[in-house]
Amino acid sequence: MLDFTLITIELEAMQRDLQNNEVISYQTKYNYLFTHTPTLFELLYKSKDIDIDQLKFMISQAEKIKKKEITQHDADVTIGQKLADTYITPVVEKN
16 A cells, blocks of 8 residues: 555655756655656656646645545546645636
8 A cells, every 4th residue: 555645755855856856766755756756757857847736735645545535536526626626726717
């Protein structure tokens, strides 16, 4: 089972290192993230300005699914609504 807390900690620390232009082996320092969630690792590595709060929200939803606190469907709806409220609604309301 994935350690969602460790994933979140490594995401935040890796983003700080990237923003500070740290010259390190990211694959070594953030090995758990690299090994267990390579897509997240690559996403953050290639786009250091990514909205980490959005990622943390999505990770929290995945954790709730694993703990059987919510269903996959409910998480999808919640995430979709949050993304729509953030990116679509302001554009539509502006026009």
